[in-house]
Amino acid sequence: MAGKGIHIEGLSKRYGEGDTAVLALKDVNMHVAPGEVVGLIGPSGSGKSTLLKCLGAVIDPTAGRMVLGDEVIFDGGWKVRDLRALRRDKIGFVFQAPYLIPFLDVTDNVALLPMLAGMPNDEARTRALELLTALDVQHRAKAMPSQLSGGEQQRVAIARGLVNRPPVILADEPTAPLDSVRAMAVIRILNDMAQRFQTAVIVVTHDEKIIPTFKRIYHIRDGITHEEVGEGRRFD
Ligand SMILES: Nc1ncnc2c1ncn2[C@@H]1O[C@H](COP(=O)(O)OP(=O)(O)OP(=O)(O)O)[C@@H](O)[C@H]1O
Ligand SMILES: [Mg+2]
Numbered sequence: 574m575a576g577k578g579i580h581i582e583g584l585s586k587r588y589g590e591g592d593t594a595v596l597a598l599k600d601v602n603m604h605v606a607p608g609e610v611v612g613l614i615g616p617s618g619s620g621k622s623t624l625l626k627c628l629g630a631v632i633d634p635t636a637g638r639m640v641l642g643d644e645v646i647f648d649g650g651w652k653v654r655d656l657r658a659l660r661r662d663k664i665g666f667v668f669q670a671p672y673l674i675p676f677l678d679v680t681d682n683v684a685l686l687p688m689l690a691g692m693p694n695d696e697a698r699t700r701a702l703e704l705l706t707a708l709d710v711q712h713r714a715k716a717m718p719s720q721l722s723g724g725e726q727q728r729v730a731i732a733r734g735l736v737n738r739p740p741v742i743l744a745d746e747p748t749a750p751l752d753s754v755r756a757m758a759v760i761r762i763l764n765d766m767a768q769r770f771q772t773a774v775i776v777v778t779h780d781e782k783i784i785p786t787f788k789r790i791y792h793i794r795d796g797i798t799h800e801e802v803g804e805g806r807r808f809d
Pocket of ligand 1: 588589595597615616617618619620621622623624
């Protein structure tokens, strides 16, 4: 399906009830075109992870509307029957903590999703190795997650988030544990993916090195988004 990217209107999220309730998102409006990589920036506690979790169908929004591609996924309530299938087929996640599967080696951590989607094992492993190579961690392909450094684990988690070529990628601080050369490599890969597969990408970041690479940036403060034109400086 030719995607129209990501569309969010009037999204709100309240955690809890009564006196202890937290209104984490108030009126979030956002649009990411297919092939676009946007930055999402804001202070700690401003609602960045909450927004990605709502969009990724990990938590339930309280109100508003979300469209992925041609599909209205949320409009006051979920409009999709199978949220697991939505997460598996449409959304690539790169979380702050890598959450690798401890008993699978690096290659199979990355190859697992395409295998589950029915791709032959050899082909899935080949695709995994291509991404691991692009992320400069191919020499650890046979290692177990516990044998990797934090930055290596993060790069494997990024490969896993991209391997199914989902139409939407949600990345929460993807470059935090990486040096500047590798952080730029990650941004380059996200931009390449966006262009090659018309992926819509949202990157939450505090990373001063990568902020100038975004053409468009959303600032979030107290649960409300504001849009800004970024520098879109070249990153290679
Ligand atoms: N499960 C939860 N229950 C209650 N409140 C929560 C929950 N998760 C987050 N919050 C609150 O919602 C607000 C937004 O949190 P969120 O994690 O989205 O912030 P963030 O912008 O990602 O911050 P950081 O930069 O520190 O990762 C914060 O006030 C936080 O305390
Ligand atoms: Mg967060």
